[in-house]
Amino acid sequence: QPGAQTGIDKALRLDTTVMLVDDPVKRVDNMTMAWGLEARVPFLDHELVELAARIPAEHKIRDGGKYVLKEAARRLIPAAVIDRPKGYFPVPALKFIRGAYLDFVRDVLLQPRARQRGLFRTGYVDTLLAEPESHITPLRGSKLWQITLLELWFQQHGL
Template sequence: SSQGVEGRSPLFDRSVIDHAFATPPGYKLRGTAEKWILKEAVRDLLPATVVDRPKSGMRVPVQEWLTGPLRDLGQDLLLGSRSRQRGLFRPETIRTWLKGEGTLLPRQGGKLWLVLTLELWLRSYDV
């Protein structure tokens, strides 16, 4: 018989996700504290250095991709005629993000990732 190991994040479990969507927003975000109710639930189980550490996230190097090997593709997708006709994105904002300029640094890569995936999703449904 074949055996293996599968890495899974408990926060992506379907029952956890369903519960998270049913939880009122005020419990998830308290002031600037994200995942507030989750942190309060485990505060007595984990050291404060773990519970209260700054968010690190799962960074995707989108900015590097879009200024390197995917530069032309990113510009075609987000500034091309199909995207412009849809009118969801401000072309000047997209141009600024693609250049790595503006006020969102260093979060522009994440924002570009969101608009790129939205654009690709819209195209996959021919919207």
């Protein structure tokens, strides 16, 4: 779509028009309605999103990201809160793959069609399978689980 000139703006355009609609917003809505709660997603107010879209890309990613928001909040929120590392909420069973999850992963990745597809280097897959808990992404997820999901998607779609 026109108007997104930089890679950052193109990615954010995709997030706001596709990803947010089907993921966190829908989840918040479904979970709160299921329990009779009202919730708001204040950073998704259309006027705030439109303002944020007009900010130059270099300010959006400056100093590790969210620069404008962090600077605006400094008068209200302690720096220790603003500058702390981002927290993640991985599902432990899918980060530390063992037991039935490891059996499932092996079933998916060791199928002949997975090997014949050639999407992943066989030696690397074998390395991941040999030490399933030792290969973690920068966001602290399992590399093994991620390639398993991609391969499973291919299998389920007959590709």
